[in-house]
Amino acid sequence: MSDWHSWAAIAVFVGTYALIISERIHRVAAALGGAGLMLAIGATDDVSAFYLQDRGIDWNVIFLLLGMMLIVGVLKQTGMFEYLAIWAVKRARARPFRVMTMLILITAVASALLDNVTTVLLIAPVTLLVCERLALPVAPFLIAEVLASNVGGTATLVGDPPNIIIASRAGLTFNDFLIHLAPLSAVLTAVLVVLCRFLFRKSFAYDEDRAAEVMDLEEREAIRDPRLLVQGLAVLVLVVAGFVLHPVLHYEPSVVALLGAGLLIAISAVETNDVLAEVEWRTLAFFAGLFVVIGGLIDTGVISAVADSLAGAIGDRELGGSMLMLGASAALSGVVDNIPYVATMAPITGDLVQSLGGEADHVMWWTLALGADLGGNATAIGASANVVVLGIAERNRTPISFWQFTKYGLVVTAVTVALSAVYVWLRYFALA
Structure with missing residues (x-):
């Protein structure tokens, strides 16, 4: 990391991040400007940026988002989200905190079965409608769902993209994640509900008149196109099955999403331009x-230098190393998107695991996963789901600022990572 390219790359990254945080210019302009500068100074090139998944644009993420945005765009025309919004409010008796609790639990469970990005794309439209019906502020509910998606996605192999990378590198199975991380994820989801009760306590004003209006609604009347709804749900079921069967079918989620979107647009009578208009192009x-x-x-070499320094600090100290891996991964994943961080850290972690015993389900893998997944909650750009929801909020004229998200995300990250450290110590050391 001694040549000028490394220091120039750090300067560009810091400048880009500072502009995103300050919001002096739009975050899309900041990110694209930073990308242009990285190419201009030779820190990266067109081959790395456009063709190498582990060094440039992760097209699997981009096309997963595109495919699911298209499917959501079709489903919006059916009235399904209005139906679900009315149903959810009525089941919660129109009490705001009950509604938030229900949405948190649904999001966490769905994120474990699908992935957190797909989940927030499906849940966010429902949330916007719920808040509109009950005259509630949108931001607290969307932020709570994003936090829940990252906590719930920790539970399984398919729940969060970093988990897929770790599983591939370590040879871990879907059941390995269920056994090691799902119990903790369930506990952390319950803790999140309690935290949200206090973090967003000013957002639970109960409007009796609004509540009465919603309770009198018949959700079935919200369905505008039953035939399109059946087609959309059938395709969505196939897409979800494709996600869940990834270890068997070996189709990337991006491929499954694009196939589903193409099939749905082909078999339905929707206008393609109308569906394309629903895509969050600025987010992409x-x-x-x-x-x-x-x-x-x-x-x-900046990322690898940081990773090597972390590995050197860990050495052969298993307990201290595990805690350092957890904390450092959480901190770094809040600043650097957790996907490239884990892609860089996975081979180094593999070497550490070999030197510490070589078990496929070694504690180091779990602390890397926990740190990366939970650390993604720390800032507005720490995980893919965060960025997607900020884009949806902006598109619906209820923008969430970087600091508005981050002041809550940091609290939740600190609490969940601390509880994870206790879990790791108890399960893998004290009670092993």
Whole structure:
């Protein structure tokens, strides 16, 4: 990390991040400008930026988002989200905190079965409608769902993209994640509900008149196109099955999502332009730019230098090393998107595991997963789901600022990572 490219790449990254935080210019402009500078100074090149998944734009993430946005765009035309919004409010008796609790639990469970990005794309439209019906502030509910998606996604192999990378590198199975991480994820989801009760306590004002209006609604009347709804749900079931059967079918989630979107548009009578208008193009552009900026740090050796320093600090100290891996991964994943971080850290962790015993389900893998997944909650750009929801909120004229998200995300990250440290100590050391 001694040549000028490395320091220039760090300067570009810091400048880009500072602009995103300050919100002096739009985050998409900041990310694309940073990407352009990384290419201009030679920190990365067109081959790395556009063709290498582990160093540039992760097209699997981009096309997963595109495919699911198209499917959501079709489902919006059916009235399904209005139906679900009315149903959820009525089941919660229109009490705001009960509604938030229900949405948190649904999001956490769905994120474990699908992935957190897909889940927030499906849940966010329901949330917007619920808040509109009950005259509630949108931001607290969307933020709570994003936090729940990252906590719930920790539970399984398919729940969060970093888990897929770790599983591939370590040879871990779907059941391994269920056994080691699902119990903790369930506890952390319950803790999140309690935290949200206090973090968002000013957002639970009960409007009796609004509540009465919603309770009198008949949710079935919200369905505008039953035939399209059946088609959309059938395709969505196939897509979900494709996600869950990834270890068997070996189709990437992006491929499954694009196949589903193409099939749904082909068999339905929707106008293609109307569906394309629902795509969050600015969010996709932001991801592309951010991936290139991070790729510049990878290509110049900055990320690997940080990872090597972390590995050197761990050495052969298993307990201390595990705690350091957990804390450092959480901190770094809040700043650098957790996907490239884990992609860089996975081979180094593999070497550490070999030197410490070589078990496939070694504690180091679990602390890397926990730190990366839970650390993604720390800032507004720490995980893919965060960025997606900020884009949805902005599109619906209820923007969530970087600091508005981060002031809650940091609290939740600190608590969940601390509880994870206790869990790791008890399960793998004290009671082993």
